[in-house]
Amino acid sequence: MPEDASKLVNINIDGQDYKVPAGMNMVDAASYCGVEIPHYCYHPKLTVAGNCRMCLVEMGTPMRDRSTGEPVLDENGVQKIGWMPKPAIACASNATPGLHIRTNSDLTKACRTGVMEFLLVNHPLDCPICDQAGECRLQEFATDYGRGYSRFVEEKNVKPKRTVLGPRVILDDERCILCSRCVRFTEEIDENPVLGFTQRGSHSTLTCYPGQELDSNYSLNTVDICPVGALTSTDFRFKMRVWFLKPVNSICTESSAGVNTEVWSREGKIYRITPRRNDAVNDTWMADSGRALYKQVEAESRMKLPRISGNQVSLAEAIERAAELIKSGPTAYVASGKLSVEEQFLLGKLAKVKPGSVYFVDHSREGDSRLISEDATPNLRGGLVTGLISELPGERLDALADALKAGEVKTVVSFGENLINAGIGPELLKKTDLVYLGTHRNDTTDLARVLIPTLTVFEKAGSFINRQFRLQRFLQAVPGLAGLLPDVVVLTRILGDISGDKTPDPSMTELWAEIAQAIPALKDLSFAKIGDSGVELDGSAYDNLPFHEKPGWHYEPKLEPATTSGSSF
Amino acid sequence: MIQKLPVQERRIVYKHVDEEGYTNDIECYLKNGGYEVMKKAYQAQPEDLRQEVLNSGLKGRGGAGFPTGMKWKFVDHKSGKPIYLICNADESEPGTFKDRQLIYQDPHQLIEGMMISAFANNCAQAFIYIRGEFINGARILENAIEEARAKNFLGDDVLGSGYSCEITVCRGAGAYICGEETGLIESLEGKRGYPRVKPPYFPAVLGLYQCPTIVNNVETLCQVKHVIDMGGDEFAKIGVKGDSGTHIWGVSGHVQRPGYYEIEAGACTFGDLLHDFCGGPLPGRQFKALIPGGSSTKVLKWGEKFKVKHPNDGQEYEWGVEDIPLDAISIGLCGTFLGTGGSIVMDDSTDMLEALANLNAFYGHESCGQCTPCREGSLWLEKLSGRMTSGKARPEDVPLLKDIADQVAGRTICAHGEAVAWPVQSAVPKFQDEYLDKISKQASGQRYNPAGYPLI
């Protein structure tokens, strides 16, 4: 419970007194007190529609004399409660001092049974083939509050079963319970109203406005918030029963917004990514494009085999050769905000053991003023906090190219950066001892002396510092490709080879013990302490840097943003 | 207290309805003293006019019977936002046809009433939301507005008073639910006519365009003119305590002379209305059931007895349907409502299950579909009673009808839920024997014909 008691009010649920934050929506307030008020249409991030009526409860307020305004007391001197004659919806009330509700009275129970029965009379009950089954509010509340049998013998309404609303969303109108969450989302959050109802009464049908499509890059949020299986993701549709899927907390790498996600997998295969609520970062939302990123795990261009000069070798051989090249040098390192804090930390160590310049590559592009920021990497600020860089990077590596030409650098270690894109031509690269650690093939990878395939964000753990200087962690959702190791292990082994001081592969806990000691901004922290909702760091030391990010959801730049380069990512 | 008065109409708002030679143009209205009350009203202070209406005890004539002066009192005058006045001319409740005569035959009375009400409430703009089917009605009103504007009875600086107000006519698209005041407001804003959730969207505070708004029925606004004319206290003397003024009874169904009758509240009984005004039942028939005030009010059954203790005189009465005095208080004591005064009379040739199925079909069709109990309950009732009347009824369907209705009433966003439920909740206990009789006859292959009249 929050410490600040001045903002708490007393309410009473089923005869129990509780303290809750003043003004909290009663559905949330009850849940805060551990009491479930079943609901469909209420969503904490949308306006109140009050249409499903599932949250009906008995409600009463302390009685006051109408003429004098004085409290009306009972024989014990306690203020009487005036119970409303009709049940009221909890979602349209906020916590006020002395508010009483009854969530387990006969009337409340009868209301729920009634609403459940009504919601099911025209429902197709096609749970066996419905994607939502297993995470469906209709199933859950029918079990908890339903009658258990049907009294409905009439014919059910017939509605369109597969309406394509847009490129990524398909609607089954028969399953729709008309809660209007999706409609409100498109109006209030996406500000792109394309959904609405046609027809009337129980024949009401959700549809797109004529000539419009639900094609916004946020369209899949409607699928998330649909309490039933009416809105389905074209990508996920009919692919997997959700109860087989295991969710793992992760962070979206699409941009420096650091959207909190859940990655859902079964037997090492990812089936979908959904947003995870974080009211300080992304609320309950996520862009569609970020959800598709799991496809990079099995992408055709994914690199699977370590190579030396194009020939397949074992990972141990590749690591050994890489260490030799780095050691012989002179060496430079190229990285970016794509690396995790832990990886950046180890890169910092490497650059101390074998000194060489560390270059960062800028990956800025157009943002969407929401959850896709102008920075296409998740962890540029990690580079600042770990001390790898002290200024914002440019897009081109001209200084490195000059150093290579001048023979001042012989070995370049690229951490997933396409150096050709960054202005180091193929001819120059061919003359360079290039060590490349990365996940996917590109122009540069073909020219690497040593190629060490690494793991995607889904196959490893770590942390990123987002545009708000919020440190957030991601966990491993699926096992890495056979024969490959997490980047932090590869880096530790290279470090060991070079220094001759071989240490065991570190766990995140061990790594963080070291990080917390070495980096003042991260002192007192541990991987566990980052927790599921992240930790806000003090970024004031960097207030004077002209970051590329423009205002977005939960983000205001401290300075006027630098113009974005517009290069694609 | 209830004395038998010589039965006569007392026409106030209907004074000129069907009057020989009376036309709906402004010249005729002016010849009959039109706009004089308004001129007088504009000399007064708005708050004094509001006080007169409060004193008059006038109750809304749109069905809910909410005291008009009280409704006006709730209006937020401090917000700094414009205040809107809306005339509800959606008249869609089955059995109701009283506003129609006012609009078609005496539109200037409405405009005068509105301009007085708008002035009294400092309204910046007024609207008339008229049901889509009243195409001619909308034309008549628009024409009347132009006539009134030409004479500066509305528009800018009305009659040099410094007060300006426009009246705009807006046609509905044929949905009953747009008569519900917040559904109406949404529709007026150009959206689907979805009634709003109250709280927080009470029109008096957050109405049209989130501004304070007054919604009043056509007849209510016409009555306001007479309240201001007579003075609130004088008006309150008409009718009975708790229900002042007159009511227009629009009688339809199985009577000799269906029609509309304006009668002082409490001045006579349903018996007087149906026999003396309406000429009694059709030849050879007997009254069986009465829906007193529009289709959503609870049905009454001949033969029922109502034991009541009247709050006005403290006396106890035992009334049959025909003894109930025609005022909101007395009718309320009998478990139903005066509503809109649209009385639907059914005689013994009526198959009560068919009658119920007809109403269920209406409400199933008109539910806006927003909230679960009304949306699903109303269509279920429609489907269920539809099946029951097509020869496939089961005895257990009868209690099921009532169970469904019980799950609707009191649990919805707007009073359409009650409109769905009340006919069923009242009819099933009263007519279930007849329903069961029909079901058993049908089950044994017999034709069902309650009173044996030739089927037409």
Ligand SMILES: Cc1cc2nc3c(=O)[nH]c(=O)nc-3n(C[C@H](O)[C@H](O)[C@H](O)COP(=O)(O)O)c2cc1C
């Ligand atoms: C389903 C429904 C339909 C309604 N239809 C009408 C109507 O057609 N005309 C009307 O004046 N009031 C109608 N009302 C009542 C209005 O909501 C509102 O109470 C009325 O317009 C207020 O006017 P009054 O105070 O002058 O009676 C309806 C109410 C409901 C619940």
Ligand code: SF4
């Ligand atoms: S599609 Fe889903 S979210 Fe949209 S109204 Fe229907 S049930 Fe609600």
Ligand code: SF4
């Ligand atoms: S009660 Fe019926 S008409 Fe009223 S809002 Fe609910 S569904 Fe619509």
Ligand code: FES
């Ligand atoms: S959650 Fe309150 S009405 Fe739907």
